[in-house]
Amino acid sequence: MTSTLFLAGYAAFVGVFAPRVLARARWTHRAPRLAVLAWYALMATFLVTVTLAAYHLVLREQHVHDGLVGLLSACGLFPVGSASHAAADPATLLPPALVVLLPAGWFLDRVWRTRRAQRRHVALLAVVGNPSADHDAVIVDHDTPVVYCLPGRYRQVVVTRAAIKVLSQEQLGAVLAHERAHIAGRHHLCHAMVDAFGRSFPGLPLARQAKGQVALLLEMAADDRALRLHSRENLAAAMCEVAAGRAPRAAFGAGGSSAAVRLHRLLVPAATPGRAARLGVVGGSLAALLVPLLIACGPFFG
């Protein structure tokens, strides 16, 4: 029972407390891709912890095996058939399997829905858009400056005439590079994963925070990619122009829009974290993942 309690406590730590710390961390905006990795590590840790907790809970309730053999089979380190028939019992495996299968199912559902929405969108684009070889994008006649991309199978960058009009050649180049970074980085899959996690654990602070944070961090990562070939001024000015051309929104959440955060980041560049700090983040993420395994399999708790 002890390990189940410890696992539950750790799940609460990862699901409630850790996201608050990570969301407030200052290094994340300087290394957005690393920060996305950290968010995924937290979500993976939460999944592993809850899976193991569910497994232990079922095992204990069946009062089948205690002692070393039971412990090893609980961790999957001991051949299941010879150690315990409880582990082979489908009823034992069902709760932990559900914890893993639920987000996996939502992920497939998201990817499928995304593709369906894109198919519809692409059909519309085919009849009203004009493919432009110069921009390597599809141009749509519309008087609101809009730039977006469809990532994935139907990969495509779409620009309205108004956007081409308000942006200079260099600014447009920077925006297109940003959109291509989304496509090249397969950011739609990143969104789908966070979304699937959120659907599986609705109301969990980690899920709520991850959704907003990862979306912002992916935008920053695309900005950084665009900056490899384009200047900060051009990308920042393009952001202003496109935002200014859109119908303004009345109400606002706290902390301002993500565009404001991105723009300030462009205008006030900060050094990216050093090698040691990066290794620290990766190491911390791995350590967080190992803790539940240690609790479940370690010699300290029965």
Add this chain to the structure above:
Amino acid sequence: MRPLGELEAQIMNRLWTWGRPAPARDIHADLNRTRPIAYSTVKTVAEILFRKGMLQREKQGRAWQYEPTCSRQQYTASLMQDALGDNPDPAGALLSFVEQMSASEVEALRSALRAAKRRGEA
């Protein structure tokens, strides 16, 4: 874009320009002025557009007359609704360059940009 999609666009564009129902034969004749194309291809693509719900058809005499179900503007509006986030859209189907902002925030962004430019020039 796929060649078939291109032909779909050409057929829709002609019908929008004409503003009247037309049989596949008329569309074929007009397309043939710019490039050689088989009548059966035009007919097939018109049927595809009908099945997709983009064209409606009505029999006049022995031939089907095709007509767009919506105007070009309506299609563009629907497209932009997707892009501007008015439609509930599954995560990550479209990734927009910037999201919607309030007028005051756009102004704040502009002045931040101007200040940065001045700093750069100074």
